[in-house]
Amino acid sequence: MMVNCAVASCKNTSAKISKDRDGITFHRFPRDTERRRQWEVAVNREQEWAATSSSTVCSEHFLATDFYLTDNGLRRLIINAVPAINISVCQVPEPTISKLPPIDINPADTEEVIQLKHKVRRLEIIAEDRKRRLNLMWQRKKRLRKKLHRMKCLLKHLVEVKKAKEVES
Ligand SMILES: [Zn+2]
Structure with missing residues (x-):
């Protein structure tokens, strides 16, 4: 079907x-x-x-x-x-x-070896997934750093504007 x-x-x-x-x-x-x-x-x-x-x-x-x-x-x-x-x-x-890639199984592999190869594959998948998540976290961290930097600049600018106004008055 x-x-x-x-x-x-x-x-x-x-x-x-x-x-x-x-x-x-x-x-x-x-x-x-x-x-x-x-x-x-x-x-x-x-x-x-x-x-x-x-x-x-x-x-x-x-x-x-x-x-x-x-x-x-x-x-x-x-x-x-x-x-x-x-x-x-x-x-x-x-x-x-x-x-x-498919798991590479040889005709000579014992049942035990095949099981271990499947286990290794499962661990590879988990490792790959963690790596991906870690990457996303790094990217997020980088974006937050940039944002923080922009906010600091803005704050500095605002303080300067305020100071300039105080001098004027
Ligand atoms: Zn589908």
């Missing part, structure tokens, strides 16, 4: 996309009413729109840290994941799990 992504602006369908080629997967809406509602709101469709049992959202709308791999290498979402990125054209496009 063909599935398509429920995000209004997303054109991904299972007919066009394959996990192996594109690294994109489709994920069904949660059964839990409350979390299901959160997803329905998140996909940015008309107010009355409701998901069906076959509605899905593609992996391009979740943070890489929202995923984990099952013991047999299937990609699953953590329980409280909600679609949050690449939803509206107004959002800054965010990198997703599909942009990560």
Whole structure:
């Protein structure tokens, strides 16, 4: 059965996309009413729109840290994941799990080695996400510094104006 992504602006369908080629997967809406509602709101469709049992959202709308791999290498979402990125054209496009290179598994790898490789990948994703957040914090700090500098200049200017007026009177 063909599935398509429920995000209004997303054109991904299972007919066009394959996990192996594109690294994109489709994920069904949660059964839990409350979390299901959160997803329905998140996909940015008309107010009355409701998901069906076959509605899905593609992996391009979740943070890489929202995923984990099952013991047999299937990609699953953590329980409280909600679609949050690449939803509206107004959002800054965010990198997703599909942009990560596939895990390199050799035929000679033991089950244990494969598990470890999956664990390493998971840690890589977390590290990447922290790096991104840290970068955003740095940018924010830089902006605040600039703002502070502008405010100081303005204050200095105001003090000078006040002094000049005092001299005049
Ligand atoms: Zn999508």
